[in-house]
Amino acid sequence: MACHGFLGTPTLRSSHGRHNHGRRNRHQHHQSTCSAAAVAAAGSIFTSLNKSIFTFHSRLLRCVSRLFRLTSATPSRKQGYKRLQKHKHHHHQQPSLRKHNDKKRTIVLDLDETLVHSSMEPPVRANVDFMVRLKIQGMVIPMFVVKRPGVTEFLDRISKNYRVAVFTAGLPEYASQVLDKLDTNRVITQRLYRDSCTDMNGRYAKDLSLVAKTDLGSVLIVDDNPFSYSLQPDNGVHIKPFVDDMEDQELMKLAEFFDGCCQCFTATTIIYPTTTRHDDYTKLENQPQTEHTNTKRTIILDLDETLVHSTTQMPGVRYDFMVLVKMESEIMPIFVVKRPGLTEFLERLGESFEVVVFTAGLEDYASQVLDKIDRKGVITQRLYRDSCREVNGRYVKDLSMVVGEDLGSVLIVDDNPSSYALQPENGVPIKAFVDDLRDQELMKLVDFLEICYAYEDMRDAVQDFLAN
Structure with a gap:
């Protein structure tokens, strides 16, 4: 039984119907083929490159983005590469977007x-x-x-x-x-x-x-x-x-x-913020740097079912640690299972990004979990339920609380699309984690996140990611 009392209300984190689209494999692509004569001539070099188009492209972009970070100490959305070769023909990708829909x-x-x-x-x-x-x-x-x-x-x-x-x-x-x-x-x-x-x-x-x-x-x-x-x-x-x-x-x-x-609308989880001002992206391009502008791009991470799974009962798999949470007058043990690859995932992100955790969980619970999983202090900011906006009984995370108006410099990774309904173009969906210890979603996702530095506006990276 998931401990909704501290993780979020059952309405907020319903497990039925809202993760369907997160199950899509982000790396399914047609493998390039070569004739037998070409393989023989190319030898082991072409064999090592005989992977998916996206994997090859990701490595190329990652190399370029790392080179860019070495040559620019303070990148912003007005610096860096403007979408490499693939993205110069972005309008040709629209048919694939429509095919998805x-x-x-x-x-x-x-x-x-x-x-x-x-x-x-x-x-x-x-x-x-x-x-x-x-x-x-x-x-x-x-x-x-x-x-x-x-x-x-x-x-x-x-x-x-x-x-x-x-x-x-x-x-x-x-x-x-x-x-x-x-x-x-x-x-x-x-x-x-x-x-x-x-x-x-x-x-x-x-x-x-x-x-x-x-x-x-x-x-x-x-x-x-x-x-x-x-x-x-x-x-x-x-x-x-x-x-x-x-x-x-x-x-x-x-x-x-x-x-x-349109990419994350798969259930009744979309909340249109009628009282929220929509960003004028043209004006945003010409705005001067503000105190909210980061020298690093920012990755915001959800906690429960994204990085860990917690339960009040002994899980059916090996749990990694336990925290004690006071609920009313009772001390309740919470068993926590870390998603496979979590430690490496955080360390790799910390090399290139400001890493923030924004959770709808209560601080008393979530702060203990973050202390356990972030031993090296990679996470630079923590936001809890009291920082969420309650919209129609759901907890929604306003990314402007982290980066101000520079929304092109931030992405959020969350298993629940309604969590980023205020800025859906910044959201990267991920399959919910419960107890599958063979799960590899974080390792797949880190390859994508590392190439985001090569984009002037990281929302364009999300669009390409979802289209593919």
């Missing part, structure tokens, strides 16, 4: 006050984009419709990675006309109207199982009214209602968010 997840969109605002009177502060006519009890009523700024681009962008549906409480006689005008590029693949809603005491709730059936981990809904997704609140992404503010930028912010999280 052939089975697209679904974004369900509300209509009124989310994509458009409609009224029976011409608006005062905004221009009318189009008008539809609604026949009610023999009367024809004109409806003046204002599109939310950026709606066309928003629909086009999210349709590249997601299946798009509209679920509205509006009548089909009205909503179908609006959608015909709005969706000129025909990216909306499904439409549901008021007759598909669930009537709950005179209010309309939208049951997402009508869209995703039993696979609720594959769908999110964007709606300005939280009651609309009250049947599946974990799937809801709230957006500010739109009326007539023609400077509104909510859809563009939301598009950036969905662009960043």
Whole structure:
């Protein structure tokens, strides 16, 4: 039994459904082949190089990045190599990204006050984009419709990675006309109207199982009214209602968010930070160095199920050490199993990076564990549950607490994607560790992390890693 009392609440660290994507092998690639004559001519040299393309490329980048670190004492995101040969043709990798998303997840969109605002009177502060006519009890009523700024681009962008549906409480006689005008590029693949809603005491709730059936981990809904997704609140992404503010930028912010999280969106774990300012990356490029800017790039590590596994009962495998945690008036023993390769992993990271641990565990427990696993003092900063942000009952880690606005200089390694939902483009997923003593995920990951120094912006490294 995992000791949720100090590691995190059961809601936070659920073991069902949220690690599927972390099981992907990061190093599955087609091996290069040579003819028999070529092998004979090349001899043992080509034999030693007959490994995966990614492994060969990783070694090349690692050598270059080490050479770079020797020649530059204080690298920053404005220094170093701008993606070596592979990355000069980054746009050619987009088909592989789309191939990964052939089975697209679904974004369900509300209509009124989310994509458009409609009224029976011409608006005062905004221009009318189009008008539809609604026949009610023999009367024809004109409806003046204002599109939310950026709606066309928003629909086009999210349709590249997601299946798009509209679920509205509006009548089909009205909503179908609006959608015909709005969706000129025909990216909306499904439409549901008021007759598909669930009537709950005179209010309309939208049951997402009508869209995703039993696979609720594959769908999110964007709606300005939280009651609309009250049947599946974990799937809801709230957006500010739109009326007539023609400077509104909510859809563009939301598009950036969905662009960043399309790789880690595998369950109802994505939390859209509606109150968090989204970084303007163009401005960030031109910002001067600040007190938060590190001379080293930063790797943030989760603790439980990423570096160790802890349990209140004797584990079925050999445990490495035990810590005692006071819970209420009782002293409880906690048995800790280190993930294979942990010591070497930390030491190798410490040579090139600032290493930080950010855990949702309580300090009384986590500090004892870190004292045991970090004998050489590689970890330079520790953050615990009290540094997390609680969003919808989950603990989310804000990376800006570590590096300020220099988010291109930091990555987080975590087995739970919701932990880095505020900055999904900085997240490196890893398979959850329990008691598999043959696990090699840390050793596989360290090869990737060491080449991140060769990137101006380490978020680009994450994108390449997930695409491959």
